[in-house]
Amino acid sequence: xxxxxxxxxxxxxxxxxxxxxxxxxxxxxxxxxxxxxxxxxxxxxxxxxxxxxxxxxxxxxxxxxxxxxxxxxxxxxxxxx
Amino acid sequence: xxxxxxxxxxxxxxxxxxxxxxxxxxxxxxxxxxxxxxxxxxxxxxxxxxxxxxxxxxxxxxxxxxxxxxxxxxxxxxxxxxxxxxxxxxxxxxxxxxxxxxxxxxxxxxxxxxxxxxxxxxxxxxxxxxxxxxxxxxxxxxxxxxxxxxxxxxxxxxxxxxxxxxxxxxxxxxxxxxxxxxxxxxxxxxxxxxxxxxxxxxxxxxxxxxxxxxxxxxxxxxxxxxxxxxxxxxxxxxxxxxxxxxxxxxxxxxxxxxxxxxxxxxxxxxxxxxxxxxxxxxxxxxxxxxxxxxxxxxxxxxxxxxxxxxxxxxxxxxxxxxxxxxxxxxxxxxxxxxxxxxxxxxxxxxxxxxxxxxxxxxxxxxxxxxxxxxxxxxxxxxxxxxxxxxxxxxxxxxxxxxxxxxxxxxxxxxxxxxxxxxxxxxxxxxxxxxxxxxxxxxxxxxxxxxxxxxxxxxxxxxxxxxxxxxxxxxxxxxxxxxxxxxxxxxxxxxxxx
Numbered sequence: 394x395x396x397x398x399x400x401x402x403x404x405x406x407x408x409x410x411x412x413x414x415x416x417x418x419x420x421x422x423x424x425x426x427x428x429x430x431x432x433x434x435x436x437x438x439x440x441x442x443x444x445x446x447x448x449x450x451x452x453x454x455x456x457x458x459x460x461x462x463x464x465x466x467x468x469x470x471x472x473x474x
Numbered sequence: 475x476x477x478x479x480x481x482x483x484x485x486x487x488x489x490x491x492x493x494x495x496x497x498x499x500x501x502x503x504x505x506x507x508x509x510x511x512x513x514x515x516x517x518x519x520x521x522x523x524x525x526x527x528x529x530x531x532x533x534x535x536x537x538x539x540x541x542x543x544x545x546x547x548x549x550x551x552x553x554x555x556x557x558x559x560x561x562x563x564x565x566x567x568x569x570x571x572x573x574x575x576x577x578x579x580x581x582x583x584x585x586x587x588x589x590x591x592x593x594x595x596x597x598x599x600x601x602x603x604x605x606x607x608x609x610x611x612x613x614x615x616x617x618x619x620x621x622x623x624x625x626x627x628x629x630x631x632x633x634x635x636x637x638x639x640x641x642x643x644x645x646x647x648x649x650x651x652x653x654x655x656x657x658x659x660x661x662x663x664x665x666x667x668x669x670x671x672x673x674x675x676x677x678x679x680x681x682x683x684x685x686x687x688x689x690x691x692x693x694x695x696x697x698x699x700x701x702x703x704x705x706x707x708x709x710x711x712x713x714x715x716x717x718x719x720x721x722x723x724x725x726x727x728x729x730x731x732x733x734x735x736x737x738x739x740x741x742x743x744x745x746x747x748x749x750x751x752x753x754x755x756x757x758x759x760x761x762x763x764x765x766x767x768x769x770x771x772x773x774x775x776x777x778x779x780x781x782x783x784x785x786x787x788x789x790x791x792x793x794x795x796x797x798x799x800x801x802x803x804x805x806x807x808x809x810x811x812x813x814x815x816x817x818x819x820x821x822x823x824x825x826x827x828x829x830x831x832x833x834x835x836x837x838x839x840x841x842x843x844x845x846x847x848x849x850x851x852x853x854x855x856x857x858x859x860x861x862x863x864x865x866x867x868x869x870x871x872x873x874x875x876x877x878x879x880x881x882x883x884x885x886x887x888x889x890x891x892x893x894x895x896x897x898x899x900x901x902x903x904x905x906x907x908x909x910x911x912x913x914x915x916x917x918x919x920x921x922x923x924x925x926x927x928x929x930x931x932x933x934x935x936x937x938x939x940x941x942x943x944x945x946x947x948x949x950x951x952x953x954x955x956x957x958x959x960x961x962x963x964x965x966x967x968x969x970x971x
Contacts, residue, residue, distance in 0.1 A: 403595075406595075407587065407588070407591050407592060407595050407596075408587060408591065410591065410595075411587060411590065411591025411592075412591075414591075417532065417536075417954075417958065418535070418590065420954065421535060421536060421539035421954075422539075424539055424540065424947070424950060424954075425539050425542060425543075428542075428543060428947060429543060431943060432543060432546060432547065432550075436547075436550065436936070436939065436943075437550060440932075440935070440936050440939065441550040441551070441553065441554045441936065442554060443553035443554055443557065444553065444554060444557035444926045444928065445553070445557050445560070445561060446553070450638070453561055454561075454637065454638045454639045454640070457557070457558050457561040457562060457639045458636075458639045458806055460558050460923075460927060461558060461562070461639065461802075461923055462799070462802060462803045462806065466927065467558075467923075467927045468927065469477055469479060469480060469922040469923070469925055469927065470834055470922050470923050471834075471836060472796075472799060472833070472834075
C-alpha cells in the first residue's frame with residue numbers, strides 16, 4: 394500500500410498536470426471565474442444585500458414576526474382582525 | 475391584484491430558475507450517457523468508445539461550466555427579495571441545501587477532476603468509477619434541491635416555533651422521504667435522461683446530415699436514443715405518481731391544470747379543449763375511474779374526498795387562518811407579560827397552524843392559480859415530450875435496421891427536437907410552480923407574506939441586470955458548444971471496426 398504522503402503527492406500531481414495540460418478547459422475556467430466575479434464581487438455586494446443581514450437571530454425573529462403580523466410595517470399584507 | 479413588488483420578485487425568481495434548468499437536465503442526462511459509453515470502452519476494450527465518451531464528456535464539461543453557480547443566484551434572491559420566507563422556512567430549507575453544497579458538489583468536483591485529468595493517471599476501472607460518480611453526484615445534487623422544493627409543495631416533518639418565527643425540523647426522514655420529493659426527484663432525473671437522449675440524437679443527426687463522423691454519430695444515436703427512451707417511459711411513470719400526489723396534497727393545482735370548475739367521480743381529461751376522454755382524469759389522479767376529483771368550485775365550497783374526509787371550504791379555512799394569525803399576534807404580545815395567556819394563545823395557534831397562511835387571504839378567488847397558463851403548459855409539456863419520444867424511437871429503429879443514412883427528414887426533425895425537449899422541461903416546471911400559487915409554502919405562507927418589504931424598483935434593476943448577464947453567458951455557451959460540435963470528436967472511421 395502506498396504511503397499517505399505519496400498518495401497526496403499523486404493527487405496534487407493529478408490536479409497540477411491536469412490544469413497545466415488543459416486546452417478548451419482554460420476557456421471554461423476563465424468563464425467560470427468571470428461569472429463568479431460578476432456574481433460575488435458585483436451583484437452580491439452592490440445589489441443583493443440580505444434584508445436580515447447584520448441582525449442577530451433574536452432580531453431576525455422579531456423583524457420577521459413584525460413583518461408577518463403588522464400591515465403598518467408591511468404593505469403587502471392586510472389582516473382581517 | 476398582485477403588487478408590482480410581488481410581480482417583479484416572482485418574475486426574477488422564475489427567470490433565474492428557468493435559466494438554471496437549462497443546464498441541469500443536460501448535466502443529468504449526458505452524465506449517464508457518457509458513463510454508459512465509457513463502460514462500453516472498458517468492457518469491449520474498443521478505443522472508439524473511449525473517444526466517443528471523451529467527446530460527450532467535453533460537451534458535458536462546457537454545459538456544466540456555464541451552468542455552475544446559476545443556482546446560487548436563487549439564494550441571493552431568497553435573502554433579498556424573499557427574506558420573510560427565508561427566515562420562516564428555517565432549517566428545513568437550509569439543511570438540504572447545505573448537504574447539497576458540501577456533499578454532492580464536492581463529490582462532483584473531486585471525481586470530475588479524475589474524469590478529465592486522470593485518463594493516463596489512474597486505472598481504467600478507477601476512471602470509469604469516477605465518471606459514474608460524477609454522473610451520480612449531479613443526481614444527488616438534484617435530490618437535495620428537490621427535497622427542499624417538495625417541502626414547499628407539501629410541508630412535512632416540522633413544527634412552527636412562534637418564538638423564533640421559524641419552522642423547525644422535527645423529523646429529517648419525513649422531509650427526505652416526503653412522497654412528493656421522491657416522485658419529483660425521479661421525475662426530474664429521468665426528464666434529464668430524456669433531454670440528454672434527445673440532445674445526443676439531435677447532434678449526432680447533424681453529423682449524419684454533414685456526412686461526417688458517421689460511425690460515431692450512429693453509435694451515439696444508439697446509446698442516446700436508448701437512454702432517452704428509457705428516460706421518457708420513466709418520466710411517464712413518475713409523472714403518474716406525481717399526479718396522484720398533486721391530487722392528494724394540492725387539489726387546486728390539478729383542478730386548475732385541467733380547468734375543471736366542477737369535479738366529481740369519472741372526471742374527464744381533455745387533451746385540447748373539446749377533445750375529452752371521460753373518466754381519464756379520475757384514473758390519472760386516483761387510479762380509479764370512480765375516484766373523486768374536486769373542481770375549483772368544489773375546493774372553494776368544500777367537499778368530501780375519496781377517503782371520506784370532509785374538506786373545509788375556502789371560507790372556513792380563511793376563518794381558521796384568521797384565528798391562527800390572531801393567536802400568533804396574541805402570543806407575541808403576551809409572552810413576556812402574561813405567560814398563562816400566552817400559553818393559551820399558543821395552544822390556539824397549534825390547533826389552527828395548518829391553515830396559518832389562509833389568514834392572509836382576502837378572498838377565495840385569490841386561491842385559484844391562473845388556469846389558462848397551467849392548462850397549456852401541461853399539455854405542451856406532454857406534447858413536446860411525446861414528439862421527442864417518437865423521434866428517438868424512429869431514430870433507434872432506423873439505426874438498428876441499418877437504414878438511417880440518407881434520412882435528411884429525420885436529421886432535421888431530430889435537430890429541431892432539441893429546443894422542443896428544453897421547452898417541455900420548462901413547461902413542466904411552469905406547471906409545478908405556477909400551479910401552487912398563491913403559496914410559497916402550501917397553506918402556510920402566501921406570496922404577499924413571503925416577500926420582503928423593499929422598493930420594487932430595486933427588483934426591476936436586478937431583473938434587468940440578470941437578464942443581460944444570463945443572455946451574455948448563454949450566447950457564450952452556445953458559441954463554445956457549437957465550436958466544439960463543429961470540430962467534432964475527430965475519430966478515425968476505421969478505428970477498431
